[in-house]
Amino acid sequence: MKLSTKGRYAVMAMVDLACHYRGAPISLADIAQRQEISLSYLEQLFARLRRGGLVRSVRGPGGGYLPARPLDDTRISDIILAVDEPIRATRCPLGTGTGCKSDKSRCLTHDLWDELGNQIHLYLSSVSLADVCQRRVLGTARLAPAERPLRVAAQ
Amino acid sequence: MKLSTKGRYAVMAMVDLACHYRGAPISLADIAQRQEISLSYLEQLFARLRRGGLVRSVRGPGGGYLPARPLDDTRISDIILAVDEPIRATRCPLGTGTGCKSDKSRCLTHDLWDELGNQIHLYLSSVSLADVCQRRVLGTARLAPAERPLRVAAQ
DNA sequence: TGAAAGTCCGAGTCCATTACTCGGAATAAA
């Protein structure tokens, strides 16, 4: 789970789309203007989102993009995963369950990064587009841990 | 809280230092060899760690670095904060409590990133160097949330 | 039927950061 501004742009755009969606497709030009993101860059992002099955597209005048799923069924983690490359294999391959490059002894910090990745994924998959549109975000941190609505993705 | 490979290198080095520390200073050359990080790069990282008060240095032959504090008192978040630049002010200034650039309506995703930053900091400040050295890392995720030892930094 | 509004696609550019290298100075132990 990589965290770049690219992923943030994608989330901003998806949130904009979700919040303004009233049944008709929404054009990238609109989103570009509202969110102050360049149109061409948005095109790239939405190409990935479409391939990831998060949005549907309609071509021609009056066309644009629509959410492909119910808003409370699209999680923030889905968006970021669709847009960002899987982490690049540096010295210590984070995402992969495999051991580290130095075979001799297992990389001491490996478990740490693994677990951090889990935590991030856990949080981001507990928040849906609907949550963000309805400003139901900040509350989660304030709840007692037990009542926190963590819908963890199986996996 | 930025997450770069730079911060990961710093954590790897600090963990190496902590785990091998037996009272005598440890030279960067040793760490460089064990962790396969270039010596000069380590020098840069440790310059920051020293300025951040995380390590002490001893010059001359037999010299090197020592942890400045007890191992269970140095949290992973301290290391990353010491090494990484504060997040650069892009369109939506994450760390700052201020509003977003577009004054008209508050950036919809702002709270989300804020909260994610909290979550990351929360986790990384709940893990100490001692935890990593003694492989007490993976356990935390398995605990029920209530028993999770979250020592949140005041702030 | 054709112009216009939109998506689609690939290539290329610019820039900041990362991950280094290099050279040398300061310091302290042997």
Add this chain to the structure above:
DNA sequence: TTTATTCCGAGTAATGGACTCGGACTTTCA
């Protein structure tokens, strides 16, 4: 006084992120 180390600043190569550009394709509507 040699040598092992930290310290410091400057420079550099490579990488990836954040775009731009040009043009194709698709569909609506006048």
